[in-house]
Amino acid sequence: MKRFLAIVAFIQVILPGMVKADEGMWLPALINKLNINQMSKEGCSLKAEDIYSINHSSLKDAVVALDHGSCTAELISDEGLLLTNHHCGFDEIQEHSSVDHDYLQNGFWAKTKEEELPNVGKTASFLIRFEDVSEKVLSQLNDQMSTDDRNKKVREVSNEIEKEATGDTHYEARVQALYNENRYYLFVYETFRDIRLVGAPPQSMGKFGGDTDNWMWPRHTADFSMFRIYCGKDGKPASYSKDNVPYKPKYYLPISLKGYKMGDFAMILGYPGSTNRYKTSYGIEYTMNITNPIRIKVREEKQRIMQEFMNTSRKARIMYSAKYARSANYYKYSIGQNQGLKRLNVLEKKRQLEDQFTKWVNADEQRKAKYGEALRLIANSYKNIEDEKAFEYMVESMVRGPEIFYFAYRTRPLYDALKSDKNSEHVSLASERVRSGLDEFFKDYDSETDQKIAAALFKIYDENVAPQYHPPFFKTVKLKYGNDFEKYTKELYAKSIFGSQERLVRFFEAPKAKVLEKDPLFQASLEIFRMMGLIGDETGKTTEALERGNRLFVGGLMEMEADKNFYPDANSSMRLTYGTVGDYIPRDAVKYNYFTTLKGYIEKEIPGDDEFDVPAKLKELYYAKDYGRYADADGNLRTCFMTNNDITGGNSGSPVINGKGELIGIAFDGNWEAMSGDIAFENDLQKCINVDIRFVLWTIDKMGGAQNLIDEMTIAN
Template identity: 40%
Template sequence: MKRILLSAFALSTVMTFAQQYGGMWIPTEVNEKEMKELGMKISAKDIFDPTKASIKDAVVQFDGGCTAEIISGKGLLLTNHHCGYDNIQSHSTVENDLLTNGFWAKDMNGELPNPGVTVDFITDIKEVTKDILAGTDNLSGADLSKKINDNIDAYKKAQKIESYQTISVRPMYYGNKYYAFVIETYKDIRLVGAPPSSIGKYGSDTDNWVWPRHTGDFSMFRIYADKNNKPAEYSKDNIPYTPKHFLPISIKDKKEDDFTFVFGFPGRTTEYLPAIAVEKIMLETDPAMIAVRDIALKTLDEKMRVDPATKIKYASKYARVANYWKKWIGEVEGLKKSNAVEKKKQYEQMLISKNPGIKTTIDQLTQKYNEQAPYNLHRAYYSEIVRNSDTFTLAGLFNNYIQSYEAGKMDAKNIDALKARLADIYKDYDAELDAKVTAKILALYANKTEAKFLPKDFDQLKNETRNLGMMDNVSKISMITGRTKDDNNVAKNMDKLFADQKTLVENLKKDPLIQMFGAFKTSYLETTDKQVTALQTDIDALQKKFMAQQMETDKDRKFFPDANSTLRVTYGKVRGSNPRDAVTYGYQTHLAGVMEKYIPGDYEFDLPKKLINLYNTKDYGIYKDKTGDVPVNFTATNHTTGGNSGSPALDANGNLIGLNFDRQWEGTMSDINYDPRLCRNIMVDTKYILFVIDKYADAKWLINEMKIVK
């Protein structure tokens, strides 16, 4: 028994050591040795080879933000339901609500075009540091930026590319290296299929960032090309794109410690910050933002619980506010639990022991971060006040309108855009409820903010009860709340309101809420904005130096660049977790768990009757695993972030086994400090995806396109 336990411990230790820094690797520079040690069977060239077909030819950036992958020889694309959500919504009507009912084309003729949607292939990646940094040795500040930009322009002009290709040159390692990406963009992307939101968004707000998860977060599109298989604008004459490579789909059972890797376009990470920066995030800025949203969410929830109409009206806004609130709470807890600051300090001391000159850089960074801290804290409170008060958001829009009008910049196009933005806010705006939110968060702001940052008379806002009365009185005489009986009520008579812009601007300038917001914004710009920016310029220069020193000094560490929305590979193992004392999570959920959460009529946990019938009759076909149930989601130790939504999760042989869509709450600090004990990415199992397509949607014609690995 002891030998078994020791072996298990040794395996865990080896795995943890191999992944101690996580990794979002440029595909031409993957850590192939470690990947093979963890179980990868294919080569790095199989993943990315610019000279021939490889897995990179099946992975695209979807619509500028998410990732998607090609899963058939006819250009069939798989991405997340939440990545395709806007496009599904754009095809929905009251009579045919595709978000509620789902959509499945019966054949290619039934696939729906999506104007403006694009997918980007990366066909080549080259390091171009020498070209871009040529002649910059003695430059700094604006002169350095100008020279780099000139060099980038010169490099791009010197390259021979096709008319449908572009080149993007991106800095890595805080500007110590530069890489050029050759991009091919396809513009005819059609909607093929999507489950109803009751599958695709199952558990939407409550389960967001949470494990165990039971969400079928996928949708399907198809790339179309011209008759020569090249990119083209939408045309009925276009044909399905023939890819250089598409992903076979594995429906083999998963086991804990199976190797997996994720290939996609992660958005942004900051893994190489000094200890002082992480400490400020953990102890100051994250808690400040959490505190504002705490108050906003509690205030909204009080009314949503007793008023069904408000619950419906504010469901989407509540979810938006709660999204990063929950993420930041997990981030703070994870940074503390992983002892991130102390680990950073120990690492810095190790670097100093090898290279004493690094101490000067760290001391300078510490000084600059301490200088910036009060301004950063004020920025955190200010930005969250504006984001979480619809009243202030409206005041800000009208304040910008006044400035644009007086500068002669409000043409018909800009006015239409403003009307659309205002209409979007007003349709779900409860002036009385938002006045309460605003009054309460202003009290927090006034109490937590240093006096030197407060606008004149804002120290009077420290009393929440007084604020509630003040906001009520001010709201009654404010145009922007839409509560007046004036014929120019902006919420209901927008066209009439904007008919006489001169008079409108005169009236808006007298509006007490706009005056209040104006003082708020002016004070922020004068006391904080420029100071944060100036100090950040200094910090960025020091961070670039610190990054170079780390890479020069720590020869035992293989470095990867922070994520910046460029194509990356990350890898790990299928694994559950033990995030807290006496709490253990398995690595796999099943359809039975979907049914356990089922609440008839609930906006998060309702289910379509057909899925319930499939469960009751156990009509699972080839998609059940050894338990006799259909696997739904699973977790692994892949290092992912935003932008990885829709990324393929692949097995040791490069077969598709899952679709990345989220992270586990306890490990959301992975953007700053990856820890394999706590960090887990969450994926939809390919068995569940195929089960929904085949058994639920009866779209066997799509299954027949795919290569299924049994």
Template identity: 40%
Template sequence: MRKLFLSLLSLCALGAHADEGMWTLYNLPTAVYDQMKQYGFQLPMEQLYKSDNAVKNAVVNFGGFCSGVVVSPDGLVFTNHHCGFDAIRQHSTVEHDYLLNGFYAKSYEEELPNKDLFVSFMIEQKDVTDEITAALKGVKRSRQGHVVDSIENAWQKTIRQQDSTLRVEVKPFYEGNKYYCTTYRDFNDVRLVFTVPKSMGKFGGETDNWMWPRQTCDYSVFRIYANPKTNGPAEYSKDNVPYHPKSWAPVSMQGYKPGDFCMIMGYPGSTSRYLSSYGIQERRDALNAPRAQVRGVKQKVMLRHMRADEAVRIKYDSKYASSSNYWKNSIGMNKCIDSIGLIQQKRQYEEKISQWLSTHEAPEAAGLDFSKMADLYQKRMAVSKARTLFIESFFMQDQLTYRAMRIQWNMRVEGPKDKPKKQYHLFKDNSDEWDFDTDREILVALMKNYREQITDDTYLPDFYQTIDKKFKGDYEAYVNALYNKSILMKSDKPIYFNKKSYKKDLGVQYGLSISETLEKINDARQKLNSEIAEQEKLLCAAVLRMEQDMPNYSDANFTLRMTYGQIGEYTLGGRPSGYYTTARSLWEKMQKADQNFEYFAEPVMHELMAQKDFGRYADALTGTMQLCFLSNTDITGGNSGSPIFNNKGELLGLAFDGNWDSLSSDIFFDRQLARTINVDVRYMLYMMDKWGHADRLLKEIDAK
């Protein structure tokens, strides 16, 4: 939703800003489109969503966690380097380290397939609120998700009978006040085509993450493959051919200037703009703070091992990047929440809602009670913090715990169905994905830290008693015993779970202890979750009714959205940020690599960035090659890899980050400070040309 609370001084003038928001396209408000035209947008409204060559037809959900854009008639896809990071890592070895050295497939035959990677095109979206609401009438909130799932499955079956390549998703919008059904077409054969070295694709690492100015060349290139007979989705086959879309995004070499219209389409993951002040407080104290604390402990161990061994670095690079991204985000968000007094601002806005409800009819918000909401959140605060500490410490953080929990949760049963004693579980050898010493040390550190951080012994797993009694408080000895003696760590060997010895195994006992504690925590939260969710839904309904004459957008939920705005800088502390970075600024940072290893780049990169003449890749206005640029568009996690377009629907680059000064934007969009950091497509093409010598790709893209 639009920001409801800009500042204490403007509290009485709260309301929609048409250039803020993550808008669904099928029902885009006319007022929003009119504002886009005032900013300079030149395409007719139907070319956003409805027409055969609609802009949205080129935008993809990349892998279920990022966004991307099709840029050629042969199915070439641009996304961020950090979105393709794990796929690149999986193809990397010490001998052929594509993550470190980059990769370019010089022919279709050299393009690398990726297990479990897919892209999805949104076909259509529609409002199904009436159907879902009718089905949910009289159903307890705790059961409503099951009902929605059953409806989705029925609709899925129906649409598959019409077209087997389609699937549907039914999701709640506006805190469950509405439901939309979205139809997708998935392509499961997606191959790696090109990536720059990590030194460029992740330049600046955690030092520069969420910061401006940025010089990161954050992109990678993949290709969609299709059934050669139908040009439709197909599972991987050597016989598949490049996908030929009806339309794709044209790539612009014309650049941008301050004030120019821009538009981003992609799949923002999750925002909480309607969230109550009490929910924001819980997020600050029970989610962000403990998440940052635990990840800081884990990352310290990972980084030390990664820097000491190249093989370990390859295995953990993606894990470390994933962890550290929202470690820093959590720290930055809490900083912003406190610096602008966001909780107090939201409380004052809630008082305004209460006053409005006292004099207006809003039956859909009947039952909203801020006192009740405050009490419910207060009761849930401690257990929410315990859950965050627990999940961050034990949920899939190391291989032993991963296996110990998997085996408790209906893991696949092997062996004869009629002979229980011969049935077994089997863990395949995945030693190429983790390191023995690194994993053990991570688990030791997290076990110690959890016990130090948890304040209620109710949520202390009973394996701690085993550590105290049998191992005399020695965490390392306990973890060594788990890794060295537990049957869970025997890869490619049957684990017969109906034998008496199974339940006596130390790893099995550890997994049972973990599962029981998580169940205890979840049960404690579940008693409050439904009531809190209902109050948040009523709060959203009240806002929608109070602001019914204004355009409203729903919180992000990883469905296709459009956000628009203008190219431009921001000012903080009286200092203008500048709206783009240059090759020279990158070269200057590279010279500091002896002080900060995250500024390292190969000698060839120094040479490329030290050029005086960048030819067709130089900006006509500034005369230099621009690397990254700012826009005042509205994004969040999931938007990584989203295309940013100009007023003609031509590709200017890819969104890849937000800025540190507005990291509370998931819950509060600060119109003065919030900016999207984008990588310039001319920088991307320059690297394909001068470093990769990828002539066939440049010809295929045909940038103008």
């Protein structure tokens, strides 16, 4: 869908501070041309080749995209040891946890490599090289092409470029459009598939402050976890095997214990996921009035039901911790983003830019012919949004809401095979694809909780979406159940083979099409996704005009401000951002220091509280002032600090690097006062919250007793 973009933000922005941020998520391969002189003035002593090089090892070779860009991680040893955020490893920590081995509550530290835990499906990707292929792609396009024809030609040319780039190697290649399809770039990657969990602090440290502190400063969270990359004995990527060996990297980051001071240079390399800095006022209005309110309304109810279940037992908490965290993060983000957009008057600023653009276009007949329709196309695309609203509700309430309906829909290929294909091999293959995931799905699934979520969210959908967008079973609920979704879903889950793992196991022993035809939950899932497709067809009718309008608008902006160095929106490709360490003033008469200490951690303690409980061992070490070599010059243990780097979601876990190329922290969050940064960057407001690397090392050493991991690292005193 053209506008349903999960604006996954993790942008760190604030109110008037001491130093203006350096706006831009820059392509590392271009910093020699665009940025290195300014970086040097701000305190970077490295050369551009030290940061990005395809001829020798460089900083880029120490930074990986986890799970194809959901997070970032950095290498810190010559044995493939990775650092990332605790919330980036949360799913794996939760997956390995049980009541008997509760790694969420107690933490996990592998004291030997044999104790490290494998994680099916987790990946780590290295950027091998980058190339501007705009000329190769754009030379095959013209303004008379329809959007479909244009996209088809782009894909055709891109496939040729990607095939040529990889040849007979094991590398992967992707041609990606940037600047709203005005430029095209080739990215070549090497992806490793055997990534093992090495260490994580207890949740009371790794998620200290919970939802209350999320997006807030001051922070005291030890938001880190550790993994290791394994490979085949030939050094190449390989699926998990006990015979695999630790990866020997081209480069890994040395660690600084010297810390930082106000105004020190700091840069971040990572894989930011998505920004929309070139979005027009029309798109921002849609985000503020449709996308964010829908997400807030639906997730608030979903999280309330999950929390009720999680409060019933330790097992329940373990089962739903990761699910709750994923939902809650962007629920709160959407609230903050809307507040930030209003407070910073972003709509008016965008309209002023659009007025300037219109005057510039109208001043020249050639520009009018080329760019004159841009804003009109965009504006018309947002006039009738009932179908868009329905799609947003559909995704939040039904696709991302209750889990069982999407799981049931995955059985459709088996149903089709049973109905139309008598080939037993095809039936067996389709059956195995679903059956193989049963244990994993039901391990962290509670049918009664899911049923309650379904009833509540279906009701929200019914009350907020026009009847023409309702799946057919909504009429059954109205006529047979008096519009009582609670009564309907209870019966639905009770009768369906998808209501329990035991029933599904029996079904897969001898699967039959008639069973699925009579299964009310399976049929409801078909209706949900059929309606989603129909709504998508409606939203797609304006896609061509919107895409063309956005492409022309950004292309025109780049021509209008030809002297400006434009950077592309984030798209999960590697970017570099640079700035400085600093504090900020969030509101009148309030000033925040640029770092926190363990003292503040203790001050926040609420014994027994899920968010602010403090481990007994941490308190013992604090009162004994047992900080070792990790204390700062004043004898304090710093926990977190702020910089003004320009980052967003996907940068979670990114290394914060000083001017010498040494690791000083790990980026993990932003501040509440400026959540609008994914759409509108404010130079006076940008902040990024990082965990101090000394707090990380202290936790590994003093709290975890994992000296084996400390010994692997190269630490500069």
